[in-house]
Amino acid sequence: MADILLEGRNLVKHYPVTAGFLQRTIGYVRANDGVSFFVERGKTLSLVGESGAGKTTTAKAVLLLERLTSGSILFEGRDIYQMTEAQLKKEYRPRVQAVQQNPWSSMNPRMRVRDIVAEPLVVNSKITKKEAKDRVAQLLEQVGLNSAQMEHYPHEFSGGQRQRIAVARAMALNPSLVVLDEPVSALDVSIRAQIMNLLKDLQEKHTLSYVVIAHNLATVRYMSHSVAIMYLGQIVEYAETEELFAKPLHPYTRALISASSMVIPGEDGQEYEQIILTGEMPSPLNPPPGCRFHTRCSEAFERCSKEVPELKTFGTHQVKCHRA
Amino acid sequence: MSETVLKVENLKTSFFTNQGEVKAIDGISFEVAEGETLGIVGESGSGKTVTGLSILRLLPEPAGRIIGGKVILEGQNLLELSKNAMRNVRGKLISMILQDPMQSLNPVFTIGNQIAESIRLHRGFSEDKIHEEVISALRLLRIPAPERRVHDYPFQLSGGMRQRAVGAIAMSCRPRLLIADEPTTALDATIASQYIALFKDIQKMTNCSILFITHDFGVVAKMCQRVAVMYAGKIVETASIRALFKNPKHPYTIALMNSVPRLDQRYDRLYSIDGQPPSLLNLPEGCRFYPRCESRMDVCKEQQPPEIKTGAGESVSCWKISK
Numbered sequence: 234m235a236d237i238l239l240e241g242r243n244l245v246k247h248y249p250v251t252a253g254f255l256q257r258t259i260g261y262v263r264a265n266d267g268v269s270f271f272v273e274r275g276k277t278l279s280l281v282g283e284s285g286a287g288k289t290t291t292a293k294a295v296l297l298l299e300r301l302t303s304g305s306i307l308f309e310g311r312d313i314y315q316m317t318e319a320q321l322k323k324e325y326r327p328r329v330q331a332v333q334q335n336p337w338s339s340m341n342p343r344m345r346v347r348d349i350v351a352e353p354l355v356v357n358s359k360i361t362k363k364e365a366k367d368r369v370a371q372l373l374e375q376v377g378l379n380s381a382q383m384e385h386y387p388h389e390f391s392g393g394q395r396q397r398i399a400v401a402r403a404m405a406l407n408p409s410l411v412v413l414d415e416p417v418s419a420l421d422v423s424i425r426a427q428i429m430n431l432l433k434d435l436q437e438k439h440t441l442s443y444v445v446i447a448h449n450l451a452t453v454r455y456m457s458h459s460v461a462i463m464y465l466g467q468i469v470e471y472a473e474t475e476e477l478f479a480k481p482l483h484p485y486t487r488a489l490i491s492a493s494s495m496v497i498p499g500e501d502g503q504e505y506e507q508i509i510l511t512g513e514m515p516s517p518l519n520p521p522p523g524c525r526f527h528t529r530c531s532e533a534f535e536r537c538s539k540e541v542p543e544l545k546t547f548g549t550h551q552v553k554c555h556r557a
Numbered sequence: 558m559s560e561t562v563l564k565v566e567n568l569k570t571s572f573f574t575n576q577g578e579v580k581a582i583d584g585i586s587f588e589v590a591e592g593e594t595l596g597i598v599g600e601s602g603s604g605k606t607v608t609g610l611s612i613l614r615l616l617p618e619p620a621g622r623i624i625g626g627k628v629i630l631e632g633q634n635l636l637e638l639s640k641n642a643m644r645n646v647r648g649k650l651i652s653m654i655l656q657d658p659m660q661s662l663n664p665v666f667t668i669g670n671q672i673a674e675s676i677r678l679h680r681g682f683s684e685d686k687i688h689e690e691v692i693s694a695l696r697l698l699r700i701p702a703p704e705r706r707v708h709d710y711p712f713q714l715s716g717g718m719r720q721r722a723v724g725a726i727a728m729s730c731r732p733r734l735l736i737a738d739e740p741t742t743a744l745d746a747t748i749a750s751q752y753i754a755l756f757k758d759i760q761k762m763t764n765c766s767i768l769f770i771t772h773d774f775g776v777v778a779k780m781c782q783r784v785a786v787m788y789a790g791k792i793v794e795t796a797s798i799r800a801l802f803k804n805p806k807h808p809y810t811i812a813l814m815n816s817v818p819r820l821d822q823r824y825d826r827l828y829s830i831d832g833q834p835p836s837l838l839n840l841p842e843g844c845r846f847y848p849r850c851e852s853r854m855d856v857c858k859e860q861q862p863p864e865i866k867t868g869a870g871e872s873v874s875c876w877k878i879s880k
């Protein structure tokens with residue numbers, strides 16, 4: 234039996250849209266519409282999709298930055314929505330940390346690195362200055378920085394180094410789960426590999442679980458153990474990483490893979506077939522009936538526009554498509 | 558071999574700052590043939606964008622200055638033109654697409670208005686004819702319902718459509734050369750694929766040359782015929798797409814290709830290049846990649862490597878290759 238750390242059950246988040254003088258609700262943005270997933274201890278789950286797919290909403294729900302409209306999140310088997318604020322502060326929040334995409338905006342430019350990394354410690358525990366300093370030094374060494382650099386300000390570091398500081402801050406409280414929102418996409422190509430390797434090393438050393446939000450499939454394949462492909466607030470395909478890339482079942486997944494693979498022209502200059510989707514993702518305010526992808530799907534048939542496809546399960550592989 | 562549209566020779570651009578001279582580009586040379594797409598790949602600070610801005614002479618003055626070299630467009634050195642003559646080049650012979658369409662479009666004018674601007678300036682048509690041309694530019698970029706879209710403001714369009722509107726402005730005067738600076742970076746993956754396919758079609762129709770600046774090898778493979786790899790203000794390798802992917806020669810190119818994960822491969826551990834690119838204020842004397850290079854030799858530290866021709870339109874700057 235897999236050791237499940239975090240489980241999301243049927244997450245739904247609808248944001249009301251208001252208009253007019255009285256701010257009456259005229260509709261809902263269906264950011265998340267029945268999203269279920271689980272994260273095993275020491276493993277990585279990636280949420281993949283285009284902007285507006287609901288990846289960040291899911292992450293915010295896990296971090297309790299947004300309250301769900303309905304659905305539940307179980308952490309080590311306990312529903313976090315049943316916990317009191319005091320329990321959350323002690324037993325949930327310190328154990329779930331985050332690293333943001335942009336290391337230029339996720340740090341206060343007027344704080345020293347020492348204070349940035351120590352902040353979670355100061356907020357969550359009674360700790361002396363000396364203890365905090367030692368811990369910060371240890372954390373910085375762990376992410377490959379020199380502990381002497383703790384007296385510096387963020388602007389003195391490059392993008393890759395700043396992302397290391399952000400990782401050190403997330404590691405300060407020995408969390409069980411770290412939510413990584415596009416952890417490498419703001420970095421240069423040659424630096425990305427360094428940070429990805431660092432994250433994998435830390436995962437192994439501390440049996441960390443990660444929820445990674447990403448749009449680059451090659452990054453996802455390298456980083457994660459399982460992958461959820463999201464489209465318009467729903468998970469359309471969910472499988473273990475190697476299974477997903479070997480046998481993508483959903484047409485949207487196949488299009489995404491085609492969009493991110495490197496196509497090298499052949500000997501005779503011939504070009505490989507690519508799947509190019511037509512149109513754009515419809516508005517989550519008013520998602521299409523039936524399968525939400527049918528407006529752009531090349532394999533759609535009559536049933537797709539009428540019936541909502543159910544989630545079909547093939548072993549550990551789940552897919553929401555009438556064709557599968 | 559088709560005609561050369563753009564020829565850049567030993568171009569040098571520096572920024573003069575309080576801390577000293579920043580050598581953003583230091584003697585780069587390349588050519589773009591008619592109907593060809595040349596990719597310029599590199600990390601931030603390698604000089605990709607400054608290359609584009611130098612060709613159009615749009616550097617922020619007085620700090621940024623071209624201090625040497627030639628930019629020859631169809632036999633004419635753009636660096637010798639007067640400011641007025643240069644204005645007739647921009648938007649007419651050479652146009653540019655930038656990364657973020659929301660920043661390159663004016664939010665208070667309709668897109669039709671913004672496309673008309675360069676047609677009115679460069680082509681001297683009557684207003685009726687301008688309107689026709691605007692519609693045909695929108696149609697060229699496959700923007701649906703152009704007759705209605707022409708009256709839309711940028712905020713009414715999606716990201717992908719906005720970037721197409723920017724493309725319509727760039728193509729409105731049928732330029733000889735298009736400089737596209739990371740045009741797909743701000744777009745979603747499936748939308749970026751559409752955009753690339755669209756530009757390949759447009760290129761076939763108009764036979765314009767494209768200088769495609771990007772950091773993404775996947776995009777390069779789909780869009781370009783040849784690539785110039787930049788590192789710290791120099792071109793370290795120029796090669797055809799096929800040669801680049803099958804047989805990269807410069808140690809930086811090899812290291813960079815290895816550190817980018819590929820979708821069709823499984824890795825236990827990804828290769829990573831140690832360290833960071835050098836500061837452009839304080840460049841090493843010899844090869845700029847020397848401190849991070851795995852096949853460095855003594856000579857690399859002292860002298861800059863020579864540029865070695867390895868084929869038609871292909872070259873490498875490395876001591877290891879010259880030996």
